[in-house]
Amino acid sequence: MSFLMYWTAGVLVLAVAWWFFRRPPVKAAPKRPIPAPRSSAPTPRAAPPAPAAAPAARAPALPPAEPLPGELAGFHWLREQDIDPARRDALLSAFRGIPRPPRSMQKLLSPDFVAKAGSAELSELVMGEPLIAAKVLSTVNSPMYGLRTPVTNIGHAVTFLGMNTVRSICLQYMLAEAFKPKLAEAQRCFDAIWHASAIASELCVRVGKALNLPDVGNLSTQVVLSFVGQLAAASLIPATRLEQWHHQDRLQRARTEQELLGLNASEIGSLLMKSWELPESLIDEVCGVGRQLVTPLMVTDRARAPRFALGYLCARLGERFALGELDSLDGYDPALDIAADTHHLRASLAHPALARLDQALSAPELQAALDQMLGRVTTTA
Numbered sequence: 265m266s267f268l269m270y271w272t273a274g275v276l277v278l279a280v281a282w283w284f285f286r287r288p289p290v291k292a293a294p295k296r297p298i299p300a301p302r303s304s305a306p307t308p309r310a311a312p313p314a315p316a317a318a319p320a321a322r323a324p325a326l327p328p329a330e331p332l333p334g335e336l337a338g339f340h341w342l343r344e345q346d347i348d349p350a351r352r353d354a355l356l357s358a359f360r361g362i363p364r365p366p367r368s369m370q371k372l373l374s375p376d377f378v379a380k381a382g383s384a385e386l387s388e389l390v391m392g393e394p395l396i397a398a399k400v401l402s403t404v405n406s407p408m409y410g411l412r413t414p415v416t417n418i419g420h421a422v423t424f425l426g427m428n429t430v431r432s433i434c435l436q437y438m439l440a441e442a443f444k445p446k447l448a449e450a451q452r453c454f455d456a457i458w459h460a461s462a463i464a465s466e467l468c469v470r471v472g473k474a475l476n477l478p479d480v481g482n483l484s485t486q487v488v489l490s491f492v493g494q495l496a497a498a499s500l501i502p503a504t505r506l507e508q509w510h511h512q513d514r515l516q517r518a519r520t521e522q523e524l525l526g527l528n529a530s531e532i533g534s535l536l537m538k539s540w541e542l543p544e545s546l547i548d549e550v551c552g553v554g555r556q557l558v559t560p561l562m563v564t565d566r567a568r569a570p571r572f573a574l575g576y577l578c579a580r581l582g583e584r585f586a587l588g589e590l591d592s593l594d595g596y597d598p599a600l601d602i603a604a605d606t607h608h609l610r611a612s613l614a615h616p617a618l619a620r621l622d623q624a625l626s627a628p629e630l631q632a633a634l635d636q637m638l639g640r641v642t643t644t645a
Contacts, residue, residue, distance in 0.1 A: 330611070333604040336515060341558045342522050343531055351526040352535075358500055359536055362442050368393055369438040372431065373489075373542060378482055383422035390418050390434050399437045400430070408462070410636040428481040432465040435488050443495045453498050453510045456586045461491040463637055464582030470633060472574060474624035477617065482549075487575045489550045493533025497521050500532075511587065514557055514580065514605040530554025553579065561611040573612035574621075580605070585638065593625050593634065 344352060368389055371377055377385070390397045397418065404421045405414055415421045421430045436458060445451050465484045472480035501509055501524055509520050518528035525532065530551055537547045552559075552568060556576035561569060577598060584590040598606070598613055598621065613621060624630070 330607065333607055336558070336604045336607055339515060339519060339558070341518070341555070342527055344527070344535060347526045355500075355526060355532065355535060356539065359496070359539055362496065362499060362536070364540055365438045365442045366393055366396070369435065370540075370542065372435060372438070373485065373546060375543070375545075378431075378485065383419045383427065386422065386427065386431060386434070387418035393438070396434065396437045396441070399440075400433050403433055403437075404430070407639055408637050426469070428469045428484050429466060431481065432462070432469075432484050432488050435485060436461060436465075439488075439492065439495070443499060445499065447503055449503055449506055450498060453506055454495065456510065457491055457494050457498065460579075460582040460586035461488050462582070463585050463634070464488075464491075464578045466633060466637060467578040467581060467630070468575060470627075470630050471578065471621070471624045474627065474630075475570075475574070475618060475620055477570065477574065483571055483575055486546070486550045486553055487579055489537065489546070490530070490533070490553045490575065490579050492536060492550075493529035493531070493554065496532050496536050497525060497529040500525055513603060518557065528554075530557075556609055556612065557605055558608065560608055561614075564612065566615075569612050570615045570617035573609055573615065573618065576609055577613070580609075585634070591638070593631055596625060597622065598625075 371389060377389075381389075390400060400418065401415060401421065403409075404425065405411065409425060411424055413424070415424060418430065440458065443454060445454050464487050468484045468487045469480055472483055477483065498506065498510070501521075505520070505524065509517055512520060518530075521528040521532070527535070533554070534547055534551050537550070538544075549568075549571075552572045553575035556572050559572075564572065581590065581593075590596070599610055601610075612618075
């Protein structure tokens with residue numbers, strides 16, 4: 265009897281223990297937060313979310329590319345390394361017939377002289393070349409500049425016309441000593457090229473200043489030197505082809521030059537200036553102006569693109585004025601000057617540094633200066 269009782273009690277204890285451990289645990293009631301004491305101060309508002317970071321500044325977008333004109337697409341610009349060495353040597357041999365300019369030209373073009381020289385230094389340099397000094401003063405006193413007060417020395421010329429203009433005139437006459445055509449037909453061509461370079465240089469100085477471009481004096485010098493290749497080409501092209509060549513646009517001329525001479529005028533100018541031992545950096549800048557004809561904006565150094573574009577534009581306008589193809593900038597818009605030789609130029613003119621080009625070209629003072637240079641005004645105030 266007692267055994268049965270103990271066995272039954274043990275079974276009951278085991279059942280109670282099994283039930284206790286298998287039941288789900290009782291969850292404790294969540295504690296209520298203790299309210300903070302009230303204050304009379306207003307409850308601060310949460311700070312607004314921080315604005316999203318502004319996107320990084322982007323480089324100016326390139327203008328949409330225009331289809332490449334067929335005549336430009338079919339033209340291959342040749343450089344010195346692209347031609348047969350025998351043809352290059354023939355060109356160098358022909359250059360020996362072109363006298364070297366006076367050594368004072370190298371000093372005139374040196375970076376230190378351009379950066380630091382004043383009217384006194386320029387006067388001293390030019391007066392060391394009496395023939396050139398006389399020609400410079402004759403030009404300054406001509407109707408081309410329309411001065412009322414006669415100029416008797418280079419220092420006075422700088423006062424009336426500015427350092428950059430006088431330096432460009434000096435450079436033109438120093439170069440003139442190297443190019444003296446013998447035929448009357450060639451002389452007319454050379455006179456037009458000189459006139460074009462003078463107009464182009466003056467346009468460059470005035471427009472460059474209006475646009476606040478840096479180092480306008482150097483740029484105007486490079487524009488004058490960009491005509492050296494034309495002068496050399498005019499010296500070498502057969503007289504029977506000279507007139508036709510001179511009235512072609514820049515692309516057509518480059519094609520004719522490569523056909524007759526092996527290189528175009530810009531590359532011929534580079535070869536010639538190297539033989540004159542001018543600074544390589546200067547020659548590179550001058551060639552950059554001429555190569556604007558075939559150089560897309562996307563492969564042009566963005567820092568130098570506005571200088572190359574303005575130099576090329578002024579050189580081309582100088583030619584058109586000198587040839588009588590253009591007589592005013594009134595209403596002239598480079599963006600609407602649609603031609604094969606302005607295809608890449610139009611894209612380059614979209615550079616932000618040239619944003620005010622239209623206003624600069626339409627300025628009354630610029631047109632007045634052009635009237636003087638074209639002989640339509642005899643005197644200035």
